[in-house]
Amino acid sequence: MSSTPFKDDRKRAYLNADGADKPLISPVPGDVLDRARAYRLSRLRREMAKHDVAALLLYDPVNIRYAFDCSNMPVWTAHNPIRHALILADGPAIMFEFAGCFHLSEGLPGIDEIRPSTAWFFMFSGDKAEGETAKWAAEIADLVRLHGGNNRRIAGDRLDPPGHTALLAQGCQISDGTEITEAARSIKSPDEIELMRWTLRVCEAGMARIYEHSIPGVTERELWAHLHFENARSGGEWLETKLLTCGPNTNPWYSECSDRPCKEGEMIAFDTDMIGPYGYCADLSRSWTCGYTAMTPAQADIYRTARDQIEHNTGLLWPGLSFEEFNAKSWRIPDRFIDRRYSLAIHGVGMADEWPCVSLHPDFNERSASGNFEAGMVVCVESLIGTESTECVKLETQVLITDSGIERLDTFPWERPLG
Structure with missing residues (x-):
């Protein structure tokens, strides 16, 4: 840990009260996770019924985690389709796991059966891929015929040609x-919110x-690396x-972190995009100056402007508000920042960035998705x-929409632009 003292004790409070040398240990009771698991699987089955599909075939590791709370090398399996889940509308929920990994799914309450997966992608099967693909498809189709009757409709999230x-x-x-999957995941239960609060706690540390x-x-x-460290040691994912x-690298945005040293007085800006404990995402952005210096007038101007946008748009959110209505009332970005x-x-x-996505007002048009904000989002x-x-300031807050309005879930302090 650095010997440099904090210049803002409000932020020091987010480190572990028992000592910053210790990981954070989740206080969430086990029954919360059990209820969240049951709720998530029921959400998927409800959406399947709406779409009248016989089966839901999942390869995306985030969707598999949502359905079964089963995780196995999710970053690697995101680009190597070797494990999948099959949820039958009128039948069992089956996890297809690759060799040596069955123990990762055993005992999970949403999984009715564990089967070996068939690796039909080229990296594993090479010139035998066509035959392995046919074997895989026959197994899936047999299950759909057995449990779906005349309904042969399969919905899949990721399926190579x-x-x-x-x-x-x-x-x-x-x-x-x-x-x-996106519609199911969009409405969170109170138990999911409790799990998400803990991910945010780790992220803010x-x-x-x-x-x-x-x-x-x-x-x-x-x-x-400090965010990676806290996430990894406290049970997070990636x-x-x-x-x-920092400094000139903040503008334009989307440059990735580099070996550039930060200089005193420069703006430091970041976006966490952290998949943390229990597989939930903490997606927060903050900006502050290197060396805890007072912001310059130019920095204070853009910081206050960013806060104005956050506060205005957050204040609009309400259950039942349409995306079109939000856009019409949303904060208007001044021309100099367009x-x-x-x-x-x-x-x-x-469990990651999800639907819905509502564009900033200059980009909202007839191609923009329609819909409404709902309680539980x-x-x-x-x-x-x-x-x-100038430099850029990046800010972002995470908000729960409730029956009676909103609740900000993150609490990490904003800056004081005038020092």
Whole structure:
């Protein structure tokens, strides 16, 4: 830990009260997780019934985690489709796991059966891929025929072309399952919110570490590593991006962290995109100055503008509000900041960034998705403010929509722009 003292004791409080050398230990009772598991699987089955599909085929590791709370090398399996889940509308929920990994799924209450998976992608099967694909498709189709009767409709979230073709050859009808999974995931139960609160607690401890080490000479990568460290040691999963930059690297946004040392007085800006404990996402953004210096007038101007956007758009959220109504009432970005604007005003968040996504007002048009904010949704309210000649400030907060309004779930302090 750095010997440099915090300049803001409000942030120090987010480190472990028992000592920053210790990981955070979740206080969430086991029955909360059990109820969340049952709720999530029921949400998927409810959406399946709405779409009249016989089966839901899942390859996305985030969707598998949502359905079964089963996790196995999720980053690796995201690009190596070797494990999958099959949920039959009128039958069992089956986890297809690869060799040596059955123990990862055993005892999980949503899984009725564990079977060995068939690896039909080229990396594993090579010139035998066609035969392995046919074997895989026949097994899936047999299960659908057994439990679905005349209904041969399968919704899949991720399905490479050979698998799609092989299932069609088996007489199955294939549809996109992401509407089912995104709609199911969009409404959180109170137990999910409790799990999400703990992920946010871990994330904010990592943010406090970043703040503590925000001193001249530290590199962007060194700062980013503090969030990884806290997440990993406290039971989290991974970071989806590497968005922490300082000074000129903040503008334009989306540069990834580098070995550039931060200089005193420069703005440090980051976006956590953290998949934390229990598989939930903490997607928060903050900006502050290196060395805890008072902001310059230019920095204070863009910071206050970003806060205005966050506060205005957060205050609009209400259950039943349509995306079109939100856009019409949303904060209008001044012309001088248009060129450096962020692409989104709002997006959903759960086990990752999720539906819905509502564009910033200059980009909202007839192609934008329609819908309504609903109680139980958790959304992130975004802001990115800067001009061509300034640094950028990135801010983001995570908000629960309730029956009576909203609740901000993150509490990590904003800056005081005037020092």
